[in-house]
Amino acid sequence: MRILVLAWEFPPRIVGGIARHVAELYPELVKLGHEVHLITVECGDAARYEEVEGIKVHRVPVTQGDNFFHWVVNMNESMGTHGGKLILEEGPFDLLHAHDWLVADAAIALKHTFKIPLIATIHATEYGRHNGIHNDTQGYIHSQEYQLAFNAWRVIVCTSYMRQEVERALDTPWDKIDVVYNGIRPEKKELDPQFDYWSFRRRFAADDEKIVYYVGRITYEKGIQVLLNAAPKVLWDLQNQVKFVIIGGGNTDYLKRQAFALGIWEKCYFTGFMPEPDLDKFQTVADCAVFPSLYEPFGIVALESFAARVPVVVSDSCGFPEVVRHTKTGVVTHANNPQSVAWGILQVLQNPDYAQWLVENAYEDLERRFSWVKIAKRTEEIYRQVLAERNQVEW
Missing domain, CATH: 3.40.50.2000 (Glycogen Phosphorylase B;)
Incomplete structure (x- = not known):
């Protein structure tokens, strides 16, 4: 044809x-x-x-x-x-x-x-x-x-x-x-084994901080404001040892004001646009990916996190529950609910064996369904x- x-x-x-x-x-x-x-x-x-x-x-x-x-x-x-x-x-x-x-x-x-x-x-x-x-x-x-x-x-x-x-x-x-x-092409997330893991990671967080990140468009429908509202609970439960990294180009002024008002400014890092080679490296040093969308027909960002072997927390908005199977390949939380998102992040960060099990299942799902x-x-x-x-x- x-x-x-x-x-x-x-x-x-x-x-x-x-x-x-x-x-x-x-x-x-x-x-x-x-x-x-x-x-x-x-x-x-x-x-x-x-x-x-x-x-x-x-x-x-x-x-x-x-x-x-x-x-x-x-x-x-x-x-x-x-x-x-x-x-x-x-x-x-x-x-x-x-x-x-x-x-x-x-x-x-x-x-x-x-x-x-x-x-x-x-x-x-x-x-x-x-x-x-x-x-x-x-x-x-x-x-x-x-x-x-x-x-x-x-x-x-x-x-x-x-x-x-x-x-x-x-x-x-x-x-x-x-x-x-x-x-998704999982192979695009495979890195040079000579990659300096700790040197790169220190650009974003201290060695004792867990890295929780969002990557995508900076728009209301992506629910970044919900993630920020969930952050204080996560920080409280983990003795402040978490850094929230927001990756994406666009106007983040309103989100920065929100972070300041919540008292979490020092625990947030707004990177702006990140080139794909750097993003591929970043995902290997991160501990949890969060996509708390209010509207998400599919969520290809979840597949990219699967491929990078990062545990994923998403909302139950629209098509996400079809892509991320709750308690099998990731954690699905209630849309527009900061308490639920905080719970999902804590499930991943406080249970490393469980998080690794989710990662392994998610990677297998790439070949099976995607x-x-x-x-x-x-x-x-x-x-x-x-x-x-x-x-x-x-x-």
Whole structure:
């Protein structure tokens, strides 16, 4: 099959989880014998065209607009133009695959212009992020998600929870939605054995301090404020021998003020953005990863912690309980409940044998449930189903 993929982020441009998903799924599909062209956004000095692990990557320029939504419109125009040229000059393509609402306009236009079946992966919904649609901005994003799901031949989501959410929020028929988990490459967390463990660790904490960390986007929905509210209980029970490390770019001013007001400022370290090589090292020196999200369709950060062999504490929000099995591969706590999060952290830090058992189970689960090889084969099945159905109908 020849597949044309549209995604607004792809390494080195990494905004959220889509970049990693796209960059790790499609090389496996290439290995299965498929030709994959990916249209994405230019980034720094990255080549306008290159092959990355077999993916033919086309990076298009995007004119800056007056605001983010103007930029999205310009991006879709650029993607649509380049996609049309690509189809005319190097086509035909069997399928289009669009990732999230940001590329919806270009994907829908290419679908109708060239009569190519469209598959959409909905990684999250605006309705879910805000527990409803409350203003015009959210309404616009919601309408784009609706149009993308409506125009898709099939819709792929990352958890069973998201299948329910997409059915409810976007009025998508249940039998049009497929659940395909995200995955991880565990080998990317393997480090040079010459790595100076203690020297690196001392950049973040004293030798007698346990390291509890969050890594991800700095947004309200990620629940970092809940982790900070849980910190005093953890510090009290462990005689102050804990350092809370918050990793992620973005505005952390409100979180720093919260830490100061709670009297835990000296026990918190806000690193800002951390390059991936440093993050890989950091995870090997940490004692507990905490992801207390209020909204989390999947939680690929949990898989990364699995791969780094760090015990994981998560909230029971959305898809997390499908990814992290409570008392088997991690500890699942109640969402937006600092007391519950503190309990989960203490379960890990006060019971090292139990924490190690969780880590071993979690690492085994990566191959069992989150292998990109298996995920690619499941995606291929969906592609073949769409092609078979397309061949039976007149467009």
